[in-house]
Amino acid sequence: MLIVALDPPPNVDPVEWISKMFSTLRDVDGVAGFKIGLPAIIECGAKVLGNVFRDYDGLVIADLKLADIGDVMVLTLERLVRAGFNAVIAHSFVGVSNALDKLSRRCRELGVRLVLVATMSHPGAVEVMDSVLDKLINVVRRIDPWGVVAPATRLDVLERVRKELPSVKILSPGIGAQGAEPGDALCRGADYEIVGRAITRSENPREVAASIVAMQREKLSRCRK
């Protein structure tokens, strides 16, 4: 129920850093997978990065927040899959027709988990995205993806997504640096919490990851009573 965001700090070799972090964390009980952001993929190319995860069964999510026409997203997806990624994040904002319909179909064919962004956690999300949250949730419903991103920092939004999309997996960022505590989102219906720097910039990433999983379990056991 923990996904680790592997975002390399500046001034390190990103492939080396990601490889090392992955080896350190891959077998920690409760770690379901890893998420790699656009900056590292842009810098290294998908092939080089994906290769790090070759023999891994967990989630390997390319967090590209795709927001293009269908054909371009499909071409991107195919390159990610060849590189070894097994899940991809796209925006619901671009709509279904000639956009997410094509991406979703190709994801199913290739066995890739599609994760859609309903809304985001930063203040700018209120300016446009929140004003059309109904429409965005409706796009998610029509596409019926494997998962959806909903912020742990805005639990009202998360609860609404859970209620309106009962069977989708919810992935929640915002734990740690952005203020939410481990387990908060899980207790409101999320399936996975995404944690990055709180783990990867710590002195002992393995220990911190394990303690976050312990906190998630502890909080879940209390809120489910």
Next chain:
Amino acid sequence: MLIVALDPPPNVDPVEWISKMFSTLRDVDGVAGFKIGLPAIIECGAKVLGNVFRDYDGLVIADLKLADIGDVMVLTLERLVRAGFNAVIAHSFVGVSNALDKLSRRCRELGVRLVLVATMSHPGAVEVMDSVLDKLINVVRRIDPWGVVAPATRLDVLERVRKELPSVKILSPGIGAQGAEPGDALCRGADYEIVGRAITRSENPREVAASIVAMQREKLSRCRK
């Protein structure tokens, strides 16, 4: 007033293909620059691709359609600039606060041209984006970027963008394969038309590019009368 979209076909070496196309087209009169899409950048990494354009003065646009929080977009931008890109495309729907405000500031510091997507040309754009076009144009106005993308296939939208944002550069895709003719968008207020396959998949890309520029000029001379 012509920007060439360099999107490599499948089953070619993308760097080799882009290098060759760039050499063929760089000094065609009227070609103002090149646009590289996400699939090629993902496959090769920005460094390898950007290097192709090292000694070039024209536009080298990374068409990533960025749509993330500000910090992630800034990290991506910095990698693109180190690689040799001098313009980047981002979505206006992520809003200003903690998103495009940060990206825009860093673009100005680094001398990079920021291009925002107002709306798109595919049918799915009507489902969500068009319903908040007012808000999207307002985000563009607040950010005051160098340029904005508006489709040549939907000239009513293009005219509206021109009217509401009189000083921004307008880049129009949709010429050729998608149905618009060279010069159509320029006559409605666009500054650049983006053409890809009609040029790059032709027998003689240099000749086709030159003839498109001639058609643009011919149409412009008529519509400006």
